Amino acid sequence: MAPINLSHRRTHNLLLISKLLSLRDTASPLTLVLDSLEQPATPLLKEYIRRAKLSNVHVTLIAFETLKQPDGVDVFVSTRRKSPTDIVKEVSAVYQPIAASSPSRRRLILIDSINPLLNSKRVDPGFHLPSFLGSFIAPTSPSAKVDASLVVIYHQDVPELPQQSPYSPTPISELTYLATSIITLHSFSHVLAQKAARDRSLAPPVFGLEEEQEGVLLGRLDRLVGTGKAEGIVIELEHRRKSGRGVLEWYLLPPASRYSPQHLKEIVTLLDDNVLYNPPMEQDPGAGDEEPTSTFELGLTDRQRREREGVVLPYFDAQHNDGPGEGGRILYDMGEEDDFDEEEDEI
């Protein structure tokens, strides 16, 4: 990518991800996080909660998978034995007192995995996913104007059950249609391995379930972690602006152990700025200038170069007839180091 473009992306897109993760200006009411066994969303969830704590955002976790209330979560809503309408009611009920005391407080609602709900046998056929998600962001009671953001995690590798009606769209296409930003997570070491393969024009390797090896669920192994460099998760972001224009960018989120929980500055970087992903190119132009090494001296000294530039080549000379060459004769001034051979020219 061109360097001007990169610096432009650095300023604009880093600002964008910072805004999205810190939930400023409700840049994205519905964020869809697509994860897989190779790169679970847990670190990103932690990062959302950490930033929410820093900016005093009220955090609600709707737990389809989580057993215990994680640190930093204000309200933990278990969904066992609850119908979608019950969940909506409970989530809005827990916020009533907070909304009454501090009306301007923003709110983050996390759904730790939407798959169990989509695959549930109990949910009646009339269940409408868009209105379920919408009811969190826009509560029905007009009195409480809540500034809420919803983050939904979807496991890509959990198979979807066949649709009850063959004509209705699949839940994942509904979700990707509704979401204002879509984050796809990749493991950094896998991205590096795939890039290395692409750079050699090889087929990129696959990991885990995609290997389709019997008995293998997860392919992730600590091979690269030992170096301490390839840690972190790669965020592929697709953000839809209100204008309808889309932004695509790849970022790198470093592991939580690299910074303190109170760290305020932006820690996410562009993937293209990473040294491991994009090794610095400075040596290469320098290497192009250098001569191949050999036992012969192939370069010119300063004096030789000056004299070479002083030579008038025959075709310049031929362009004006009255010149010293008289129309193209080869003139040669003997230098002092020339060894004139009389016999050679005597033909």
Next chain:
Amino acid sequence: MPSQPPLPPLLAPYVSNLPDSSLTLVSSILGATSNWLILRFLHAALSSPSPNAAFGSDELHNGTKKKVVLVSFMRSYEFWRTEAKRLGLDLARLAEKQQFAFIDGLSELFYAPQPTATSPSISPAGLGSSPRTTLPMRSPPGAVPGRSPQPAGPTATGARGNATSKQAEPGIAKKLHFSGRGLASLDALEKDISSVIEQQKSSMEDGDELLLIIDQPDLLLAATGPSMGIGATEMSEWITALQQHAHATVLTLATDAPLIHNASTSGGLATPIETEHAALVIGLAHRARSVMQLRTLDTGAAKDVSGVLRISRGGGLNASEESLEEREALYFIQRDGGVKVFGRGES
């Protein structure tokens, strides 16, 4: 060949001292079964730190007493008893000491021992009219214990046969019976299991830990399925409910290729069991702290290697609070039941 320590040193950190409310998934395929690994979990939790205990296992018992509740859907009590004996664990004695409880989900799961209308028609032809509590067809050969008398008394009291089956067969705390359909039947099973857990807990002191091992709950899903209102979501909710009773939970699940990969590759033509099973296993792997995957050797059979064990971090690992080293090792089950776990290239 020298006899192996009951708990291979390489394995010890992974099977002992499981953190609170953690879920460990053991995945197996047909050629690489998981029972030896479950026995290691049992040994790590139950073996007393006597002088003749294995090297390296002493420090695992740091004062806390551990109890185990084993729910087995795939193997009978006799199997576990004889196999544990080879490791030096006397399950019958441990059950008397209330350190261990076995819940039989195999022998009478779909057999209601009621002397009323339906049961004679189910009982096999050879047994004729006398209703017995055990179903001879389903117990493995030689499984009928010689010294314990055949439970002759009919467990006529109640459909579940709770109280009577306990005194009828020593060592078995409860036999599970499946009845009805959908969530209600799972609830009944959950109540049965949790009542045994509570009974164990009643004799527990502070700091004692209860380990719940569920062997192949996927059988329940395969035997019932969506037509009876039980799917992957219902099963994993059931497991979540059981998890809440125990300190740590270990699950074994099958990951044979058709059960995992058909759902994603056959383009909507997968059977319900393929889709539901894949959704259950992958969904649980997202929740698990660690996933121990067993498979056969990629390069074919070898006379000194039984299979490959890969230990990976699951999606539910709290990476900021604890670290889990991922590794892949080979294992070899010797004729005497001892297991050797070693890295590639070692012996």
